[in-house]
Amino acid sequence: MSVLFMTAVVGLGAFLAGLVGSLTGIGGGVVIVPLLTLVFGVDIRYAVGASLIAVIATSCGAAGTYVKGGFTNLRVGMLLEVGTVAGALLGTAIALMVSPNAIGILFAVTVLFNSLQSLRPRLPDPPVTEASGKIGRALRLAGSYRDAGTVRHYEVRAVPLGFAIMLIAGALSALLGIGSGVMKVLAMDRAMGLPFKVSTATSNFMLGVTAAASAGIYLQRGYVDPAVTFPVVVGVLAGARTGSRLFPGASNRSLRTLFVAVVVAIALQMLYRGLTGALG
Amino acid sequence: MTTAGTPQDGAVIADQRMTTILVSVLRIGAALAATATVLGGLVLLWRHGGEPADYHLFQGVQAGNRTVGDILAGTLTGDPRSLVQLGILLLIATPVMRVMASMVGFVIRRDWAFTFVTSLALVGLLYGLLVAT
DSSP: OBHHHHHHHHHHHHHHHHHHHHHHTSOTHHHHHHIIIIITOOOHHHHHHHHHHHHHHHHHHHHHHHHHTTOSOHHHHHHHHHHHHHHHHHHHHHTTTSOHHHHHHHHHHHHHHHHHHHHSOOOOOOOOOTTTTHHHHHTTOOEEEEETTEEEEEOOOOHHHHHHHHHHHHHHHHHHTOOOHHHHHHIIIIISOOOHHHHHHHHHHHHHHHHHHHHHHHHHTTOOOHHHHHHHHHHHHHHHHHHHHHGGGSOHHHHHHHHHHHHHHHHHHHHHHHHTTTTO | OBOSOOOOOHHHHOOHHHHHHHHHHHHHHHHHHHHHHHHHHHHHHHHHTTSBOOOSSOOOOOGGGSSHHHHHHHHHTTOHHHHHHHHHHHHHHHHHHHHHHHHHHHHHTTOHHHHHHHHHHHHHHHIIIIIOO
16 A cells, blocks of 8 residues: 555545534544554554644634634633643643553543433523623623524533533543543533534634644654644645534534534544553 | 524624634634645655555654754755644644734733633643643
């Protein structure tokens, strides 16, 4: 198999990764790792490096369109980013003390459980009480977005809980070389009460910063190989751009279904890698 | 969530100008990164496209393409691998520039709470990229 052939197939796979990653707010790393390791037998470390860069590419490729369309809650995104960056620095600091395999298994079980729960018919949102929405109001986090022609307004609650989850998401990003988009979307959608589309667009916005905080370490360790990563970057940027054009017309329901399907795939993959010791 | 008719809250779509600037930063960053990566990648393919693909063994990227200084130096000598790495660096720099632009925007709007928030994110990012590595 020639380099040219591998580049073409990886580029196509990366396009798909950027498409799905930008629509679900998960980032584009999902498809990249199994494609590179299982199909092309690439060493897991090169695959993780390429996957982390794919997350940044998904974010940069789609974020402009989401911000312009008013789907991203900029203030929520910028506030929670502080949590993910702090978490990423923490993760880097403790990287040598913990077992990535155990962490990966823990991650898989947690997101599997939470995402399957999110498929159940959603209960009416608990009202945003004086206490639960206090910080959201003080920082003017509430927002509105356009959905199927109507402007929908939403409040933001449980900011401290959301921030705490972002610390964990950031640490996982540094430890596992992932974007942690799943945890971001779940935190905003389920804990903070943001509409699903706003959660995915805001997660996509934040992913670039989270992954950038961890990327320096992976670059420096020599995990980011130019020949492996080049088709990934190009494919993902194109896929994310396409995804961001489809996004405004997609319903919350269809995006949620896609999200859960992808999460199940990610969790099973992470579980497999954790159990076989491939994360260490 | 209530439907329709609520006046748009200042929080999200307030400053159209800031939105425009952030969108420009993101798009220009992505375009520059794509250009460098594609150029370097095409030269790489031109030279090595016919060789067998073998990444089974982890050898680590050659020392010359891991740090900012080395990547810049390699790019100047015309090494296509360094040019791809430069594109990747530009990609990593894009969210950092976006955080910087937001911070400046909040300073102009005299929104001190969010000036503080974005400066924390920026300090953390720069620490992670420059010091921790």
